[in-house]
Amino acid sequence: MAKQTHRGFSTLAIHAGQEPEPLTGAVSVPIYATSTYVQDELGKPRLGYEYARVTNPTRDRLQESLAALEGGASSRVFASGMAAINAICTMMKAGDHLVCSHNVYGGVPRLFNQILTNYGLEFAYVDTSNLRAVEKAIRKNTRYVYVETPTNPLMTISDIAAICDLAHRRRAEVIVDNTFMSPYFQRPIELGADMVVHSTTKFLNGHSDGLGGVVVCTKAEQAEQLAFIQKSAGAIMSPFECWLVLRGVKTLGVRMQRHDENGRRIAEYLVGHKKVKAVFYPGLSNHPQHELARKQMSGFGSMITFETGSLGNAKRLLKKCKGTLSLGESLGGVETLISHPATMTHAALGEKGRRAIGITDGMVRISVGIEDVEDIIADLDVALSAI
Numbered sequence: 383m384a385k386q387t388h389r390g391f392s393t394l395a396i397h398a399g400q401e402p403e404p405l406t407g408a409v410s411v412p413i414y415a416t417s418t419y420v421q422d423e424l425g426k427p428r429l430g431y432e433y434a435r436v437t438n439p440t441r442d443r444l445q446e447s448l449a450a451l452e453g454g455a456s457s458r459v460f461a462s463g464m465a466a467i468n469a470i471c472t473m474m475k476a477g478d479h480l481v482c483s484h485n486v487y488g489g490v491p492r493l494f495n496q497i498l499t500n501y502g503l504e505f506a507y508v509d510t511s512n513l514r515a516v517e518k519a520i521r522k523n524t525r526y527v528y529v530e531t532p533t534n535p536l537m538t539i540s541d542i543a544a545i546c547d548l549a550h551r552r553r554a555e556v557i558v559d560n561t562f563m564s565p566y567f568q569r570p571i572e573l574g575a576d577m578v579v580h581s582t583t584k585f586l587n588g589h590s591d592g593l594g595g596v597v598v599c600t601k602a603e604q605a606e607q608l609a610f611i612q613k614s615a616g617a618i619m620s621p622f623e624c625w626l627v628l629r630g631v632k633t634l635g636v637r638m639q640r641h642d643e644n645g646r647r648i649a650e651y652l653v654g655h656k657k658v659k660a661v662f663y664p665g666l667s668n669h670p671q672h673e674l675a676r677k678q679m680s681g682f683g684s685m686i687t688f689e690t691g692s693l694g695n696a697k698r699l700l701k702k703c704k705g706t707l708s709l710g711e712s713l714g715g716v717e718t719l720i721s722h723p724a725t726m727t728h729a730a731l732g733e734k735g736r737r738a739i740g741i742t743d744g745m746v747r748i749s750v751g752i753e754d755v756e757d758i759i760a761d762l763d764v765a766l767s768a769i
């Protein structure tokens with residue numbers, strides 16, 4: 383592939399890895415729907431492609447695109463965000479330790495506690511917005527510090543640069559889950575992160591029509607190991623889903639701008655609504671890490687959590703969601719998605735686990751879409767009137 387000369391974010395989003403296909407000039411990257419590749423003679427595969435679990439041209443293009451967008455050296459894509467996170471963990475050895483933000487997507491501690499501890503991997507959970515807690519948790523055998531910022535669903539911010547400093551002094555690597563902000567608003571590698579992970583299912587794809595995950599690497603060894611894991615464990619992203627993400631990222635910049643605009647308006651609306659007891663959004667000046675958010679992110683995004691006061695109130699509100707408000711798991715699509723963390727994304731933590739990190743039964747999370755914001759407000763008005 384030709385070396386990139388374009389630098390602006392949206393230019394990269396449209397062109398990096400997405401150059402016209404050389405054979406026909408197709409401007410859209412073709413979906414190479416093939417399981418194998420013909421060889422001209424024994425041991426001489428054309429262009430190095432042998433078998434689609436190992437390499438696929440559509441996947442190569444997406445890996446190039448996402449590495450460029452995050453400012454990494456390379457990237458590896460997987461069948462889902464969880465497959466990407468699991469792939470990172472398979473680079474660990476029995477006895478290795480990982481320090482994890484205590485408030486992350488619920489599927490992450492489920493993978494760590496219920497599967498990977500069986501293989502001798504060790505995990506500690508700390509409030510990564512508290513640097514002293516991170517410092518205390520790092521041990522001699524700590525291989526990775528895993529940070530989700532903003533956290534899901536409480537929107538707590540961790541200081542990526544400070545955590546990288548701390549971890550690097552102790553020879554641990556830092557992985558940042560950048561799913562909520564996308565590389566448009568948050569640049570973990572520029573802040574020192576060693577790897578960035580995304581559920582591409584969310585903002586990168588952006589259209590709620592494909593599942594995927596990516597690990598963006600800063601070092602050749604990481605990419606080599608992860609390519610070996612793709613080949614050996616096989617949880618790769620399909621060519622069709624790679625194409626969906628390639629198509630999705632072309633509009634990432636404009637989508638994120640609109641998500642952010644709508645997110646700010648909806649957060650203000652919720653703050654002013656008498657039935658809403660608290661609003662968690664880093665763009666609000668009373669958010670505990672508002673200043674850090676301003677320093678570390680170039681926008682606040684569209685993920686907002688608010689407190690309705692009780693499970694009953696949350697249920698009544700969610701039952702009245704109509705029009706632009708779709709009740710469902712997931713986030714980051716063009717459509718507004720509304721969910722209930724306690725029974726959906728964070729059910730696996732159990733009541734005690736949720737209480738420990740401050741997730742209540744009355745919390746509702748909203749992933750504000752890019753519809754006309756007046757319509758979202760009108761639909762929220764109706765839903766909130768049910769409380």
Ligand SMILES: Cc1ncc(COP(=O)(O)O)c(C=O)c1O
Pocket residue numbers: 462463464465487489530534559561562580581582583593594595712
């Ligand atoms: C922040 C975050 N990271 C990772 C994941 C896991 O991604 P996937 O659902 O694509 O496996 C999710 C899923 O909701 C998420 O919200």
